[in-house]
Amino acid sequence: MALIALATPLRAAGDAAELAQAAASELAAAHDRLERAEGASDRVAALTATIAAYEKGLAAMRESLRAAALREARIRAEFEAQRDEIAALLGTLQTLSREPAPVLMLHPDGPIGTARSGMLMAEATPALNARVVELRERLMEARQMRAVQEAAADQLAQALSGVQQARTALSQAVAERTDLPRRFTADPIKTQILMATAETLRAFAEGLPEITDGPEDPAPQDIPALKGELALPVQGTLLRRAGETDAAGITRPGIVLATRPRALVTTPLPATIRYLGPLLDYGNVIVLEPASGLLFVLAGLDIVYGEMGEVLPQGAPIGLMGGEDPEPGAILTQAQRGSGQDRSETLYMEVREGGTPQDPETWFAVTKDTQ
Structure with missing residues (x-):
């Protein structure tokens, strides 16, 4: 009876297997999209959607x-x-299997004791059988979980190869793109002077209007109506909020997003590229202008796409994060350890309106577990 009392309810099996099956379907769809993207008229948009699907x-x-x-x-x-x-359950089952049922029913106290033992056996046997079934199902579930992990290795290898192929094709398609409108042409000498003299990101942002060569088309005046609901430019998690001090004791007015290696970065809104390239100690930076006086500053990219003055549509690719894709074995090892520490890259993002830093969380839909 103590054995029966220790029995625990069996959890529903198969949730992880269903998640894996759904993920495999998404990766297969991404592969099909990659094949279609090769012949698409707007290959940049098609390949951007393909990489997003792979991610x-x-x-x-x-x-x-x-x-x-x-x-x-x-x-x-x-x-x-x-x-x-x-062990006690197995011992009981072995005893039951060796002794004939009539012998098991006999009791030294005579017929009454035998009757009582028979009733106890009649009550206990279904519970024992139920416990055996439960243990068998748990063993099968454990085997299923192991099979899910073993089957994923090939799927991961194919998916990583596919997304790498899509990134290479995207870089080529962006380099060949000639149909984007332009608001201005940047003067390379003025740009170099600004980069050399600006000691802060604020000073650099304030000097951006001075680097144009010739007339400049006006920027849109209307502030986007989706303020507070904009999608983040990259798949990632919130690592540090605006105004929080980092480990080096530095406090910045922007947020830091942790991303996976080689993650794709896109425009949250239609915007003009005011600047792209290395800047101060921020690494590669791209400054977007969605509206007059409004700047989105993204820093920490490894590769940046486009040219200054180009007007990009919403969701256009603007670069890739750094790092290297992990091997399938490394992903499996991280999963087996239950580790979520696979976002090794960081993207810094500021929002400036009228030259004043704004909390990006007032513009973007940001949560701690943002994906």
Whole structure:
């Protein structure tokens, strides 16, 4: 009876397997989209959507692998914690299987004791059988979780190859693009002087109107109506809010997003490229102007796309984060450890309106677990 009392409810199996299956479907769809993108008339837009689909599918696959690894570890921990109980159950079942049923019913107290033991056996046997079924299902679930992780290796290898191919094709398509409108042409000498003399990001931003060569078309005057609801320019998680001090004791007015290596960065709104390239200690920077007096400053990219003065549509690619894609084995290892520390790159983002820094969280839909 103590053995029966220790029995725990069986959790629904298959959630992680269903997540993995859904992720595999997303990756397959991304592969099909890549093949169609090669012949698309607007290859930049098609390849951008393809990379976004791959990133979404890979994120879902990582999550499903993490769920499978955690579930397998939980089942194994439960078995370890109930080792004595399971050993007692196996011993009882072995005894029942060796002795004939009539012998088991006999009791030294005579017919009354025998009757009582028979009733107890009649009540206990279904519970024992239920416990056996439960343990068998848990073992099968543990095997299923292991199978999910083993099957994912090939899927991850194909997906990583596909997204790398799409990034290469995107870089080429951006270089060949000639149909974007221009608001201005940047003077390279004025640009170099501004880069050499500006000691802060604020000073640089204030000097950007001075680097144009010739007349400049006016920027849109209307502030976007989607303020507060804009999608982030990259898939990532919020690492540091505006005004928070970092480990080096530096406080900045922008936010820091943790991203995965080689993550694609896109325009949150239609915008003009006011500047792109290395700046101060920020690494590669791109400054976007969605409206007159409004600047989005994105810093920390490895590769930047476009030219100063070009007007980009919403969702256009503007660069890639740094780092290297992990090997499938490394992704599986991270998942088996239950680790979410796979976002090794950081993107810094400021919003400036009328020359004054604004909290980006008043513009963008940002949460701590933003994906």
